[in-house]
Structure formats: C-alpha cells, structure tokens
Amino acid sequence: MVTELFPLRDPQTPLVLKNSEIYFYQDFFDAASAENYNNSLHNKLPWQQDSIKLFGKVHPQPRLTALFGNNQKPYTYSNITMHPHPFSPELLEIKKRIEEETKEEFTTCLANLYRSGQDSMGWHADDEKELGRNPAIASVSFGAPRMFHLKHKTDPTQRYKIRLPSGSLLLMKGPTQHFWLHQIPKTSRPLEPRINLTFRSL
Numbered sequence: 541m542v543t544e545l546f547p548l549r550d551p552q553t554p555l556v557l558k559n560s561e562i563y564f565y566q567d568f569f570d571a572a573s574a575e576n577y578n579n580s581l582h583n584k585l586p587w588q589q590d591s592i593k594l595f596g597k598v599h600p601q602p603r604l605t606a607l608f609g610n611n612q613k614p615y616t617y618s619n620i621t622m623h624p625h626p627f628s629p630e631l632l633e634i635k636k637r638i639e640e641e642t643k644e645e646f647t648t649c650l651a652n653l654y655r656s657g658q659d660s661m662g663w664h665a666d667d668e669k670e671l672g673r674n675p676a677i678a679s680v681s682f683g684a685p686r687m688f689h690l691k692h693k694t695d696p697t698q699r700y701k702i703r704l705p706s707g708s709l710l711l712m713k714g715p716t717q718h719f720w721l722h723q724i725p726k727t728s729r730p731l732e733p734r735i736n737l738t739f740r741s742l
C-alpha cells in the first residue's frame with residue numbers, strides 16, 4: 541500500500557517517516573514566480589538527453605537534463621558523467637532563496653525536464669560518494685504537478701507518495717538517502733511539462 545502524504549501546517553517540521561529528515565514547503569514560490577521560472581527555464585536552459593545503460597542495453601534517458609555548478613566538479617550518476625555549466629542569474633536567485641530558508645549551501649544544481657507524463661525517473665537514492673555523508677538535497681518543482689514516491693530500502697511496509705505542485709520545495713537531509721529510495725513514475729494522464737531543480741553540494 542502506498543500512503544499519500546500531505547503538507548504539514550508548519551513546513552519546518554519534518555514529515556513523520558522513520559530514518560529520514562524530509563521537509564515539504566507546498567508554496568515556497570508564489571504562483572506568479574513559479575509560472576515565470578517555469579517558462580523561462582524551459583526556454584533558456586541548455587537541455588540535453590543522455591543515454592543510460594540498463595541491463596546491458598543503451599536507452600535514451602526518459603527526460604532532459606542540465607547540470608550547473610559554481611565549481612568545475614563533474615557529477616556522475618547511473619554511469620552518466622555530466623559537466624556543469626555556470627549558474628545563470630535566475631538559477632542563482634533560486635539557489636539563494638533556498639539557501640536562506642534551509643540554512644544549507646549548495647554548489648551544484650541538476651535540472652530535470654519531464655516533457656510529458658511519459659517522462660520519468662526510476663527508483664534511486666542520491667547517495668553518490670561525491671555528495672558526502674547525509675547530504676542535503678533541495679528539490680524545487682515548476683509546471684505540471686507530479687507524484688514523488690518514497691520507499692524504505694529494507695522495510696516493505698513503508699511506501700509513500702507526495703504530490704509536488706508548481707512552486708513547491710522538498711528538502712531531504714540527514715539519513716534519508718541511506719534508508720530510502722525515491723522515484724517519479726510515469727503517468728498515462730496527459731500532462732504539461734514539469735521542471736525540477738535539485739540543489740546539491742559537491
């Protein structure tokens with residue numbers, strides 16, 4: 541059974557999931573700013589489509605991506621190595637807002653563009669070595685709402701989903717990546733594109 545989670549009244553209170561520290565701000569950006577960011581990031585970011593190797597076969601990734609950083613460090617996940625572009629003023633503005641709220645500092649942003657409900661991201665944890673132990677990952681969403689699924693790595697009773705609307709911020713920190721996997725599943729509902737920015741520190 542997958543239990544749907546809803547925002548808490550106070551976004552500075554962590555969600556009640558064991559072995560995790562997850563915060564959810566449903567309206568981190570107001571509707572007008574979220575709409576502006578959605579349009580402008582869609583048009584301006586240098587989107588690319590990499591290929592991934594799954595069970596020995598090469599597939600185009602089911603979404604577009606772009607990496608930004610304030611250092612030159614490449615980021616490797618799922619056998620893909622990405623090299624960062626410099627941050628645009630707009631991405632820096634978003635990063636600053638998130639850093640002020642979360643009291644975390646980020647060096648790197650992975651941008652994901654889900655062109656339709658057919659684009660997705662499979663189960664994974666953001667546990668790459670270069671992120672260090674107990675990484676803070678701040679994830680903002682613009683455009684069509686999508687379901688974000690969480691499942692505990694060793695306790696099969698622990699499965700949740702949370703709807704990420706435009707302008708929301710999800711912050712995962714502490715032991716979360718050690719104990720939990722997350723995914724954005726495909727959906728057959730016709731959907732507009734969605735942009736997700738995940739801020740990390742490398």
Ligand SMILES: O=C(O)CCC(=O)C(=O)O
Nearest residue numbers: 650652666679724736738
């Ligand atoms: O699109 C999302 O909300 C999730 C993105 C994600 O998990 C990632 O980039 O590692």
Ligand SMILES: [Fe+2]
Nearest residue numbers: 664665666722
């Ligand atoms: Fe992730």
